[in-house]
Amino acid sequence: MAAYDAICFDLDSTLCEPTRDPATLLEATFERADCEPFCTPTDLRAAIPALPTAETDREFFDQLFVEVARRAGADPALAPTLADHYLDLQDPTAVRFRPGAEAALEHARDRAQVGLITNGGRPTQTKKLEALGIADAFDVRVFTDPGKGIHPKPDAAPFERALAGLEATPETAIHVGDSLHADIAGANAMGIDSAWIDTGHEGLDGVDHEPTYELASLEAFETIV
Incomplete structure (x- = not known):
């Protein structure tokens, strides 16, 4: 179990999932x-x-x-x-927490500054956050905004923006997400510890992006932070 100054989460398929199949x-x-x-x-x-x-x-x-x-x-x-x-x-408000996500977010907030780094635009993602009741749960929220130079993960810009807002360094931060391509590769390139949530959509075999931690769900989040 490690201590961090900043804990960042992805949103889609990490903290939440659609209620519609x-x-x-x-x-x-x-x-x-x-x-x-x-x-x-x-x-x-x-x-x-x-x-x-x-x-x-x-x-x-x-x-x-x-x-x-x-x-x-x-x-x-x-x-x-x-x-x-x-x-x-699509209905952005038709979302629910993934298993363990709400408790993991509360656990993180008790221990560090908390950020959101999502590969989605502010209007759509904000509707999801409001539907979940966590619009104000983050100290920093970073949305994709190419017009302002914030390109989607694994680009460095959203991670840099989050770290700056949280006044944290890569060495004192961890990013949690479900995408090996976007979340894990992006965090690894920044020197940020990473926790990969295995949703069953991807596998580590033959993948170069190895996470610091591998979790079956966020129900196990308290074992690493």
């Missing part, structure tokens, strides 16, 4: 677009590391559906329509 959401998206499904939620997650930086949620999902369509041999011209329907069907 992702497969159902995607199925409804294809139905509205009146086209045959050519991808799964797993395909969407797998394509994210290949995407360029997006300025808005709309641009992100447009790029995402273009990429998965290309990989599936489908027509990329369907992407704008799919992105529109996907966003229309």
Whole structure:
């Protein structure tokens, strides 16, 4: 168990998850677009590391559906329509805490400064935080904002912004997240300790980004901090 001056958390799939089944959401998206499904939620997650930086949620999902369509041999011209329907069907407020997340956040707040570093824009992510009742639970909140030079993790900018706001150094901080590509690789590159939450969507085999800690869920958070 280690002591830290700053503890940072990712949001999506780390602290919270949607209450609506992702497969159902995607199925409804294809139905509205009146086209045959050519991808799964797993395909969407797998394509994210290949995407360029997006300025808005709309641009992100447009790029995402273009990429998965290309990989599936489908027509990329369907992407704008799919992105529109996907966003229309999404409800940012329909979220719940992941197992152990609420207790982990309280545990962290009792021991250190706490930050949020999320690969999402302020309007959408703030709705999730408000729905969970934790909008004021962080000493620093860092959202993706390419226009201000804050590119998505694993870029260094969001980590640097969080550390500056928390008045912490990489050596005294830890970042907790579910994405090996975004959270663990980004933290490792900064020299920040990292805790990876294994949600079953990724595996460590053949991956260069080794976390400092590996947790089955945030229910085990108190064993490392």
